[in-house]
Amino acid sequence: MAANPKIVVRFNFPYDPAMDERFAREPDIALRTCQREAADGRIWADLAEAHVYLISSAKDELPRQWFATADLLARCPKLLCVSTSGAGYDTVDVDACTKAGVIVVNQAGMNAGAVAxxxxxxxxxxxxxxxxxxxxxxxxxxxAREEVMGCDIAGKVLGIVGIGHVGTRVARLADAFGMTVLAYDPYVAADEIVARGARPAALDDLLAQSDFVSVHCPRTAETLGMISERAFGRMKKGAMLVTTARGGIVDEAALYAALASGRLGGAGVDVWDREPPPLDHPLLTLDNVIATFHTAGVTVEARRNMAAQAAEQIVGLLKGGRPPRLVNPEALPAYRARFEAILGLSSAAPDVLHRL
Incomplete structure (x- = not known):
């Protein structure tokens, strides 16, 4: 190990061994794993030395005192990067990181196939x-068997809300099943939506025309509560909703009311306001609800890919490269100055960028 290693700190959540194996090949990177049960003082001592904080993406998995907030950043003077373990960053105050000159990276797209x-x-x-x-x-x-008679999905309309990595994969799979695919995404140009396998549509039009609506947008101030009582009122009678995005985007009370009234025909819910949902959650009482525990992206292959790519991205940025899955590029100028001051290295060297 180098005399002055670059320190990556994480908590003791399950990680595929691919992460440890990648870091082990770098003699100047030290990986420290904090025990969640440890005394706060021990954890703070490790975080105060961290150059990279590898944080859980799951908002109900990590105690809130360890979220990447302004308060935590103030106690971590060497911190250069917060890297989430998944695509989401609900546990990170991105604005606070940007103000502090700390970049935020995620693993967007690394488990897209599994979620799709x-x-x-x-x-x-x-x-x-x-x-x-x-x-x-x-x-x-x-x-009678006819009491549980279903329908084919061929020829039906699927509306995708958010056509990023996962939404694009879903569009391709749905096309293979003979579905017509619509997509709403205000951050993707119409011609790009077409290139990703869907027809562009305004949200209200998508809701009104779709037999199935699938939610794949990030959880932000803009999207919280977006799929609401109003949205369900716009949907076809008997249409079905699937959400594998983030808890809070779908209004769970409004969803229950739409299902209980017969307005909607069914729902698949993988993400929840509170995870796992309480056993007495109203949605769990309905037979036409399929409930899973934020497991859409939790497969052997996806976990291996995310662990390996998270480590690869961290190794690259600690060598001076620009990470490929950067959430807050506006932080780069301040980050580069801090990177050089803290590590004595130049950030975003062209040869490293080429390899990334």
Whole structure:
């Protein structure tokens, strides 16, 4: 190990071994794992030395005192980068990081295939009423097969809210099933939406025309509560909703009301306001709801890819490169100055950028 190593700090959540293996190949990088059960003083001592803080993306997995807030940043004078373990960054105050000259990176796209497959799995299960059939077969006899008769998804309309990494994968899978795909994304140009496999649509039009609506946008101040009572009122009677994005984008109380009233035909919910949801959550009482525990992106392959790529991105930026999955590029000027002052290296060297 080098005399003055670059220090990466994380908490003791499960990580694929690919992460440790990648860091082990760098003699000047030290990976420290904090025990969540440890005394606060021990954790703060490690964070105060950190150049990179590898933070959980799951908002209900990490105690809030360890969120990357202005208060935490003030106690971490050497911190150059906050790297989330997934695509989301609900545990990070991005504005505070930018003001402090700290870059934020995520793992956007690294588990997109897994989330897209989960989304299609939910759509198929809802349309074929697989969950309902399974529950009834386990608890009763005497019902007719026609009572759990489903529908084909071929020829149906899928509306995608947010056509980024995951939404694009979902569009391609849906096309293979013979679905018509619409997409709403105010940050993607119409011709690019077409290139990603969907027809551009305004949100209200998408809601009104879709047989299935699938949510794939990030959780931001703009999107919190976006799929609301008003949105459900715009949807076709009997349409179905799937959300594998982030808790809080869909208004859960409004979703329950739309399902209980028969306005919607079913829902697949992977992400929740509180994770896991309480056992008495109203949505869990409905047979036409498929509920999973924020597991859409939790597969063996996705976890391995995210761990390996998170480590690769951190190694690259600690060598002076610009990370490929940068959330706050506006922080770069201040970050570069701090990088050079703290590590004595020049940031964004052209040869490193080429390799990234």
């Amino acid at each position: 497959e989960h989304t299609l799995g939910m759509i198929l299960s809802l349309s074929k009423r697989i969950g309902e059939s399974d529950r009834r077969l386990r608890r009763e006899r005497g019902f």
